[in-house]
Every structure is written in C-alpha cells, then in structure tokens.
Amino acid sequence: MIKTLEWTNQGIRLIDQTLLPTEETYVTCGTYQEVATAIRDMVVRGAPAIGVAAAMGIALGVRQSTAQDIAGLRTQFGQICRTMGETRPTAVNLFWAIRRMQQKFEEAAPQGVHTVKVVLVEEAQKMLVEDIAANQAMGRHGAALMPGSGGVLTHCNAGALATCGYGTALGVIRAAIAAGKNIHVFADETRPFLQGSRLTAWELMKDGIQTTLIADNMAGAMMRQGKIQAVVVGADRIAANGDVANKIGTYTVAVLAREHAIPFYVAAPWSTVDMNTPTGEKIPIEQRSHKEVTHLAGKQVAPDGVLVENPAFDVTPHQYIAAIITERGLAHPPFNESLQELALAGAGMVEAKR
Amino acid sequence: MIKTLEWTNQGIRLIDQTLLPTEETYVTCGTYQEVATAIRDMVVRGAPAIGVAAAMGIALGVRQSTAQDIAGLRTQFGQICRTMGETRPTAVNLFWAIRRMQQKFEEAAPQGVHTVKVVLVEEAQKMLVEDIAANQAMGRHGAALMPGSGGVLTHCNAGALATCGYGTALGVIRAAIAAGKNIHVFADETRPFLQGSRLTAWELMKDGIQTTLIADNMAGAMMRQGKIQAVVVGADRIAANGDVANKIGTYTVAVLAREHAIPFYVAAPWSTVDMNTPTGEKIPIEQRSHKEVTHLAGKQVAPDGVLVENPAFDVTPHQYIAAIITERGLAHPPFNESLQELALAGAGMVEAKR
Numbered sequence: 001m002i003k004t005l006e007w008t009n010q011g012i013r014l015i016d017q018t019l020l021p022t023e024e025t026y027v028t029c030g031t032y033q034e035v036a037t038a039i040r041d042m043v044v045r046g047a048p049a050i051g052v053a054a055a056m057g058i059a060l061g062v063r064q065s066t067a068q069d070i071a072g073l074r075t076q077f078g079q080i081c082r083t084m085g086e087t088r089p090t091a092v093n094l095f096w097a098i099r100r101m102q103q104k105f106e107e108a109a110p111q112g113v114h115t116v117k118v119v120l121v122e123e124a125q126k127m128l129v130e131d132i133a134a135n136q137a138m139g140r141h142g143a144a145l146m147p148g149s150g151g152v153l154t155h156c157n158a159g160a161l162a163t164c165g166y167g168t169a170l171g172v173i174r175a176a177i178a179a180g181k182n183i184h185v186f187a188d189e190t191r192p193f194l195q196g197s198r199l200t201a202w203e204l205m206k207d208g209i210q211t212t213l214i215a216d217n218m219a220g221a222m223m224r225q226g227k228i229q230a231v232v233v234g235a236d237r238i239a240a241n242g243d244v245a246n247k248i249g250t251y252t253v254a255v256l257a258r259e260h261a262i263p264f265y266v267a268a269p270w271s272t273v274d275m276n277t278p279t280g281e282k283i284p285i286e287q288r289s290h291k292e293v294t295h296l297a298g299k300q301v302a303p304d305g306v307l308v309e310n311p312a313f314d315v316t317p318h319q320y321i322a323a324i325i326t327e328r329g330l331a332h333p334p335f336n337e338s339l340q341e342l343a344l345a346g347a348g349m350v351e352a353k354r
Numbered sequence: 355m356i357k358t359l360e361w362t363n364q365g366i367r368l369i370d371q372t373l374l375p376t377e378e379t380y381v382t383c384g385t386y387q388e389v390a391t392a393i394r395d396m397v398v399r400g401a402p403a404i405g406v407a408a409a410m411g412i413a414l415g416v417r418q419s420t421a422q423d424i425a426g427l428r429t430q431f432g433q434i435c436r437t438m439g440e441t442r443p444t445a446v447n448l449f450w451a452i453r454r455m456q457q458k459f460e461e462a463a464p465q466g467v468h469t470v471k472v473v474l475v476e477e478a479q480k481m482l483v484e485d486i487a488a489n490q491a492m493g494r495h496g497a498a499l500m501p502g503s504g505g506v507l508t509h510c511n512a513g514a515l516a517t518c519g520y521g522t523a524l525g526v527i528r529a530a531i532a533a534g535k536n537i538h539v540f541a542d543e544t545r546p547f548l549q550g551s552r553l554t555a556w557e558l559m560k561d562g563i564q565t566t567l568i569a570d571n572m573a574g575a576m577m578r579q580g581k582i583q584a585v586v587v588g589a590d591r592i593a594a595n596g597d598v599a600n601k602i603g604t605y606t607v608a609v610l611a612r613e614h615a616i617p618f619y620v621a622a623p624w625s626t627v628d629m630n631t632p633t634g635e636k637i638p639i640e641q642r643s644h645k646e647v648t649h650l651a652g653k654q655v656a657p658d659g660v661l662v663e664n665p666a667f668d669v670t671p672h673q674y675i676a677a678i679i680t681e682r683g684l685a686h687p688p689f690n691e692s693l694q695e696l697a698l699a700g701a702g703m704v705e706a707k708r
Contacts, residue, residue: 021657155571189647189656191545191569197648197656205657212661215545215647217509217570217603221668224605249571251578252610259609293543293569294551299651302543302551303375303559307566314575 002160021202032061039087046162051093054084055124092237092274128164134269134327135166139175142325146176150229153186156247157199158234168267169232192292223260235268242318242335243280254320263322280315375556386415393441400516401590405447408438413478443638446591446628482518488623488681489520493529496679500530504583507540510601511553512588522621523586546646577614589622596672596689597634608674617676634669
C-alpha cells in the first residue's frame, strides 16, 4: 500500500507527488513551514490528504514550540494555523482539520503545554487512521453503484495519493473490483498538472487495475463510442445543496456524462462536505500560476505574454450528480435534504459514541 | 501575413509548425517524399494546408521526374499520389487535392510530358491562391454570425497556419474584428499536440487579437461563467449530412456549447465537404502515437506500459451545429438539404465559368 503521508520521528514523510510517475521519492518535512510549502507546491495534494497533512504540520509545529506556558503556545499555535490556512483556499478539509486541531487544543489546554503537545500529535495520527477507514466505508457504499462490467471514467486523482490510503473515487473502484466487478478505468490526464497521467495511472497500474489514459478532451468521444458506463470523481468541497467543487474539468465531464445518460458520482469523506457553504457559488476557487499552462516540463509552449486562465477547480452544480458517496452512506437528490440527513446521522453517531 | 507554405524554385517552403511558438523556422522540402514526411509529422497541418501541400508535393515530384513519355510519367505520378494519400487519413482535402491533380494530369497528358509538368505546377499554385480567397469569402459570410462583443472560443488551429493564409475559423474571427466587432478569443490549448497554445495563440497575438489561452478542460467553466458567446472551429471532413470530423475534443466543445445555449459554428472550404461520405460514422479516424500523450517535451509523464487512446479527431454530429460556413455561403440545418444546395450552386458556378 502506498504511504502518501506518515508521521515519523523526523517529521512528516511525504511521497513527492511532483516527481511521480518516473521517480518514487519520499521527502521529510522537518518543520511546519516545510509542510505548508509542500501543500502549496502540491508535493502533497488531494483534499483529504491536505487536511491530514495540515493537521500533522500543526502538531509538528506545536511539538517543536519552546513556549513555556499555554498563553505563549496559543500565540504560536495561532500563527501555525494561519500559515496552514493560507496554503490553498478551495479544499475545505484544510479548514476542517485546522478547526479540529483548534478544538483539541482548547480541550487539552487546562492540562498544560506538555499535554497539548501529546494530544495534538495523537489527534493528527488519529485523523490519518480515520481517513483510511472512511475511504474503505465509501468503497463499501459506492461499489454497488459501479457497473458489473465496463468502463469507469475518473478525472484528476482521487486515489490513495489524494488521501491517506485507498482513495475516495478510486477507493470505490477498488472496492467494486474486489467485489468481482470487471472494471476498466479511463483516466483523464487532467491538465495542467497531469494528476491523471502522473498519479492515477501510476497507482492503478501498481494495483494491476486495467487503465487507459486519455487526454481530457477525449472523454466526449469515449462516451459517444459507448466505452464509459459510469463516472466517479472526488471533491474538494461540497456545498450544502450538493454543488461540488473539484479539479478543473470536472464540470465538463459532468455535462458530457449527462448528455450520454451516464451516471456521474462524487466520492468524498464527510470532512469535504461544508454545510456552512449554501451553494457552489460561494466556494472560493484557487487561481494558479499561468506557467502551469504555458510551460510543459520546463519548455515554453505558448507565446510570450499570452493571457491565461488557470483556475484549479470548477463547480459542478448538483443537478448533474447522481449520488454523493460518503463514509456515512449515500446521498441522493435532492441533496439539500439528503446531506442534511447525513449531517444529523453523523451528529447522532457522535452523540452515541459519548 | 504568415506564409504557411509557398512554392519556391528550391522546393516547397513550409513554416515548421512543430517548432512554434518559440522558433519561427522555415524548412524547404526538396522532394515529394520530404513533403509527405512533413505532412505525416505535422510540420504542416490543418486540412486546407495539407491539401495544398500535397498538391505542391505532387507537382514537385512530377517536375523532377525523368520519365521520357506520358506512360512512364503516369506510373511515377501514381506512385507519388499513393505516397501522398498514405500520409494522413482523415482530412478529405488531401484526397480532393490528389483527385484534382489526377484530373489535370489527364487533361494535359495529350500535350506531352513538358505540358503536364507546367500544368501541374500551375495548378498547385492556383490552389494556394484559391484557398486564401475561399478563406476571405468565409470571413465575409461568417462575420455576421459572430457576436458584436464578447468571447469566441476556438479549438485547435483553424487559422492562417492551417491554410494558405487568413484561416477558416480564425478567418471568420479576423473578418468580424475587421468589421468592427469587439471579440476576445478563448483558445483551447488542444492536447495532445497543443495546436491551440503553440499555433492559434501565436498567430492571433501576431495580429494583435486579444487571446486567452485555456486548458481544454476549462471550456465548460468559462461557458458557465458567461465568458463565451460563440464557438467557431474548422473541420477535417464534413459528411453529406453535416456531421463534422475535426480535431479531437471538438465534440466535447459542441456538447458544452449546446448545454449553455451557445451557437457552435464550423468554418471550412468546400474542399472539406465530402458529399460521398453520407454520415460521420463513415469518416476514418487517424490514431496517432501514444507518445504524444505519455510524453511532454520529451519528458515521460505517464507510467510505463499504460494503455492510451490517441484518436487525432472526433466526429461532431450535425445536431450540435448551428451553421457551416463555406466560401459558397452558409449552410443551416437541415444540412443534408443545405449542403446539397451549395453543392449544386458550386456546380452551377463551375458551369457558368465555362
């Protein structure tokens, strides 16, 4: 199993996702600033992985603090959380992770600096374990939605590399295959960062899952030729009405899927659902460097000075989505109701645990 | 004005489209085999340009022949035409050009070897002049379809570089701007060969036309944001029912355009219309090397051994097309009727000339 990120005594160990698929290299971030840089530069990416990496980064920063009292530690903790929060704006898992660490900080604060450090390190590691369990639960819920046999298209990488292991969308595909379904994956290469060719194709081939790589603009032709029976993607933020922000190009795939009457599924942990954001219009969309579009592997491929749009994400309105797969179960349209039910079920689960 | 291809005493001079936009280099093909290789390797590309390049290559091969009589020349001419016909299968302009040269050959054959050589060289040069005139006529017919102000999306390169000058789709945009319309072009980068970023953005910027480059998968988001008021693309072959084969990804753009109620136009010279191909299903689609998808600027970006689909074209069914712009005028749905009318009008024009 691929270890996307890991807590070690030396720091946070990450597989460097900018070097795949030709180099499988691991880097260790020894400070919280290095973790923040790794998130910003997409050494680690994928909403769930970003969330856990941020939590680990925060725990690392707190553990390394020389503050003598809670007041001093709280000041440093605030700075660490701000640094993490400024890395990438769209994936809500980042802010979910920060809030969760903030809550733990305050819970442990009365017991002093040492306890806070221990508790936050434990919490970050717990989040990693929970993330893998959530992906496996999504797999169980989502496998039934996959065709018994045929092509499943995915966009970007919502796999083991986007999470702490197993994956969201790719976890659903893995579970369907484990259940005996005969699935051939079509992976959009996903310009400009090529998460599909570099990451999805790599991790699926490592697992022996049949994968065909296509350029993003081939998805329509593949659907028209009858090669695609379902689409499953991940998410960076899901609004309360079911609108989904995900990697740029997802909306195009959703429109194509509807045109061909192919079901379009979204798989994401509950930490990606943002019940405080009413609709997709309110989701902030990160703009990234023009150079990701104008240069390939260091080579200039566009004329000097050309204008470029490079939004990292787009929003797929809920009308295009057949079901949202979470570890709490499936949400079907109307999503404003079904997501609310899952929110309450989750609160109930938390209550029951206490 | 960019000279995409040119007849010179040394051979066929081509702007090397594999080196743009960073290097503006011209190559001269001294033999018909070099012209065939240049077409196959996409040093020259774009259906209209391929047609004229092939005609010039044939004229060059015939002119260099040492055959003493028409029988010998006819044998070599057959070989030259076969070589040209095997370069790329989808653009029907290639076969149109070969047929036109075959007809000229037979017309001139009774006057002997020397006359055939003179006639074929003249014919190839005449085709270049006609192509530019056809583009300008398309511009006149198509300009009225463009919005008075707003964004126009184009895919691949259907510009001066795809023709002998001015362009088909980009000719329509140039004519609209010349007529005072305030158009901002959105250029899909057009994976895998990047004709949009390398060629379209380059030639539009050279003309001072406002251009924003996007990855193919951003078109849906741009449309949803209201940035696109019309789409205009070129074509590699148009079937008698109006189905259009064009660069891979065109179909995806057409589906997106319909979803957003944006008119989708196709601009192509009549030589791209293939009244002998009843529907798009009968158009042969070229498959190109996997390496165009798995490698970028020489760098491997996909895992070893991954399966790849790399069709160079797709077919957009006529239902998605608002109008086809030709030098003979506009064809509107139902295209089986309107194209037939233009075919008869063209035959009438030919009759009238005689």
